[in-house]
Amino acid sequence: MKLIRHIKDLVSFFQRPKERRKITFYSEGKNYWPHLEALVKTLLNTTEIHICYISSGDDDPGLLLQHKNFHIFKTDEGFVRNWLFENIETEIMVMTMPDLNQFQVKRSKNKVHYVYVQHSLASLHMIYRKGAFDHYDTIFCSGPHHVKEIRAMEARFNLPEKTLVEHGHARLDSIIKEAAARDKPRTNHIQPLHILIAPSWAKDGTIESGLGEKIVNQLMEDGFKVTLRPHPQTIKFSKQKVDAIINKYLHHDRFSYEDNVAGQESLHISDIMISDWSGAALEYAFGLGKPVVFVDVPKKINNQEYTELNITPFEVSIRESIGQVLKIDNIKDISMVLKRAEFNNVEFSIFNLKRSHTIGSGYLKALIKNMTNK
Numbered sequence: 001m002k003l004i005r006h007i008k009d010l011v012s013f014f015q016r017p018k019e020r021r022k023i024t025f026y027s028e029g030k031n032y033w034p035h036l037e038a039l040v041k042t043l044l045n046t047t048e049i050h051i052c053y054i055s056s057g058d059d060d061p062g063l064l065l066q067h068k069n070f071h072i073f074k075t076d077e078g079f080v081r082n083w084l085f086e087n088i089e090t091e092i093m094v095m096t097m098p099d100l101n102q103f104q105v106k107r108s109k110n111k112v113h114y115v116y117v118q119h120s121l122a123s124l125h126m127i128y129r130k131g132a133f134d135h136y137d138t139i140f141c142s143g144p145h146h147v148k149e150i151r152a153m154e155a156r157f158n159l160p161e162k163t164l165v166e167h168g169h170a171r172l173d174s175i176i177k178e179a180a181a182r183d184k185p186r187t188n189h190i191q192p193l194h195i196l197i198a199p200s201w202a203k204d205g206t207i208e209s210g211l212g213e214k215i216v217n218q219l220m221e222d223g224f225k226v227t228l229r230p231h232p233q234t235i236k237f238s239k240q241k242v243d244a245i246i247n248k249y250l251h252h253d254r255f256s257y258e259d260n261v262a263g264q265e266s267l268h269i270s271d272i273m274i275s276d277w278s279g280a281a282l283e284y285a286f287g288l289g290k291p292v293v294f295v296d297v298p299k300k301i302n303n304q305e306y307t308e309l310n311i312t313p314f315e316v317s318i319r320e321s322i323g324q325v326l327k328i329d330n331i332k333d334i335s336m337v338l339k340r341a342e343f344n345n346v347e348f349s350i351f352n353l354k355r356s357h358t359i360g361s362g363y364l365k366a367l368i369k370n371m372t373n374k
């Protein structure tokens with residue numbers, strides 16, 4: 001039945017008048033909506049532009065948005081999506097998905113301007129594959145480090161120069177806005193510290209390596225309150241490791257499990273985050289001013305040539321400034337580290353803090369206007 005729906009939506013998309021599919025947003029699912037939401041809503045609230053929104057996630061909140069100029073379509077993550085991308089007719093395609101044109105998802109054979117929106121504050125040359133952004137025309141940058149990295153890639157590998165927009169980071173803006181709207185929690189010395197475990201995913205990651213279970217065991221034994229918030233890819237590829245922890249503690253009153261990284265509740269109600277190389281740790285520290293303890297698992301390296309740029313990745317350079325690094329051999333000392341963990345209020349440079357939606361939507365409006373006038 002899903003296949004029939006996807007094919008019907010594909011046909012419906014192409015049947016729309018061209019002037020009503022000038023700009024299309026693509027989301028892989030619910031976890032990517034937070035990075036596109038502000039752009040979509042600002043465009044809808046400030047223009048009469050028709051927006052097409054295509055998602056591969058049945059539970060994507062973007063599919064629930066209702067507006068006379070907002071048109072939703074569902075697709076799969078297989079051959080229907082692949083055909084759609086190769087043949088799509090839209091002037092602008094906005095996505096948060098790296099590796100365009102490197103694997104199954106290709107650039108359209110038609111003339112389309114591709115815009116990449118960051119879904120992490122992390123650098124672009126270590127945790128992403130080589131060439132992950134080469135086939136985009138415009139890159140929205142969260143901070144100066146992204147600009148520096150893209151320009152270095154272009155120079156090193158003789159790539160065409162892209163348009164780089166000093167955008168900011170929508171997820172960080174949203175966290176800051178939500179924190180300001182909440183009542184400040186009262187200090188309660190009786191309640192145990194609430195620890196949010198939110199690592200990235202990698203072959204040697206915190207959960208994948210088995211360290212996650214050891215950490216939870218230690219924290220539960222020492223009386224902490226624990227929320228486990230694994231990365232969606234960890235749930236997908238290391239489900240047994242996640243299930244082993246859940247099955248052991250799910251009914252414990254000091255343990256909770258969260259499988260929705262798009263939500264914010266656990267960020268705001270927790271006291272400290274335990275992470276490794278996750279971009280969520282940067283959002284937590286910068287957005288909420290809360291400490292992070294970084295488990296020192298091996299770096300998440302998907303591009304073995306990243307050192308050729310001679311640029312230290314942002315997530316490497318910043319971690320000791322915003323938190324504490326815990327060596328793997330010292331996991332037994334994690335409770336002591338948590339009790340003395342403090343956020344170091346360091347200066348950081350992120351573009352257009354709290355107004356990235358204005359900058360990003362402004363660029364897209366200008367781009368649509370320029371392409372229409374050609």
